[in-house]
Amino acid sequence: MRKTNFILPIIVIVIAAVMSSLFIVDEREKALVLQFGQIKAIKEEPGLAFKIPIIQEVVRYDDRILSLDTPSIEVTPSDDRRLVVDAFARYRIADVVRFRQAVGVGGLRAAEDRLGSILTTQTRAVLGSEGVTSSTILSSDRAALMVRIRELSQARATALGLDVLDVRLKQTNLPEQNLDATFARMRAEREREAADEIARGEEAAQRVRATADRTVVELVSEAKREAEITRGEADAERNAIFAEAFGQNEEFFEFYRSLTAYERSLLGNNSTMVLSPDSEFFNYLRSDQPGAAVQ
Known part of the structure; x- marks a missing residue:
């Protein structure tokens, strides 16, 4: 019984000494074994390692980034x-x-x-x-x-x-004290760029308007020229038709022109005309029968 009581403490001490001499190096770290502040061993590989209990100590360092x-x-x-x-x-x-x-x-x-x-x-x-x-x-x-x-x-x-x-x-x-000045300078630069863009836009608009106005004048002038040509050709054709008709029957043509003149001049809203009954204007309104009144 006394022998058992003596052995048990020894076994506990031995087990404690063995356990304290073992340490594990993790794969995420490196370890140094120090003895009185001096490096005695370097443990860079993961696994089980040994040290002298009490005398030596283990210092671990992170091996990750x-x-x-x-x-x-x-x-x-x-x-x-x-x-x-x-x-x-x-x-x-x-x-x-x-x-x-x-x-x-x-x-x-x-x-x-x-x-x-x-x-x-x-x-x-x-x-x-x-x-x-x-x-x-x-x-x-x-x-x-x-x-x-x-x-x-x-x-x-x-x-x-x-x-x-x-x-x-x-x-x-930027430093806080420089922000306002920098923002003001940036704002001025942007405003200048905007003014330049507006000026260029106005210049381009003026060019477009000038081109459009010139095109309008050219088109109107061309249209008037073509209209005058067409009108002249129509008048010429009309005159040619009248001339041809007059040449075929001069008396009928004269009669037709007189009727047209009567129609235009003897309207109710015309001004008063004072003419002699013997005027040539009334040639086709006279009657060959004596005593007939002019209508």
């Missing part, structure tokens, strides 16, 4: 139009030993503080370099600028054991 948002900063491109930009980066811990040596017990928080400072510095340097204007930053050329920021940041981040995979500019805005 991480993201970091930088605070908004104000930059001044070469055209002196200040902009407020903020960026984010994708990075991962590439060298876990160098990472531990660089940040110590500060871990990921300390690393992100230093990486954020690097990104801010390089963003200012690239966006404020010669030849980079605000138009360049706001255009599709910003992709090349982001590549330059990533490359310069990577050169500095290597000392931290980090690999900067990508850098993106999230927002690019």
Whole structure:
């Protein structure tokens, strides 16, 4: 009984020692085995690993791709139009030993503080370099600028054991104090463009109206000319018909013309005419019988 009581604590201690010497490395992380702050082993492959209980400890670091948002900063491109930009980066811990040596017990928080400072510095340097204007930053050329920021940041981040995979500019805005002036300038430019368009439209309308007026004058003139020609031809044809009819029977033609003259002149609404009864106008109204009255 005494022997059992003595063995059981030993077994518990052994089991506890074995359990404390085992640890599992997840596939999403890397681990360092430290002994009194010194790196004794690097565990980068997932699986079961061992350490000396109590003396050694395990520090784990995330092996996934991480993201970091930088605070908004104000930059001044070469055209002196200040902009407020903020960026984010994708990075991962590439060298876990160098990472531990660089940040110590500060871990990921300390690393992100230093990486954020690097990104801010390089963003200012690239966006404020010669030849980079605000138009360049706001255009599709910003992709090349982001590549330059990533490359310069990577050169500095290597000392931290980090690999900067990508850098993106999230927002690019004007400072608050410059917005009103910028909007006023944009409004003035749009109004000037609108005035130019209106002037060009008026000029085009004047050309169209002038062309239409000229076309109307030409058409009316042509129509009048053709009408005069047609009228002249009709008059000529009418006169030819009258001449032919007069030539066939001069007496009948004279009689017809007299009747037409009587019809037009002896209407009730005509003015009063005073003529001699012996006038040639009444030749066909006289009677050959004596004593007959003129009707």
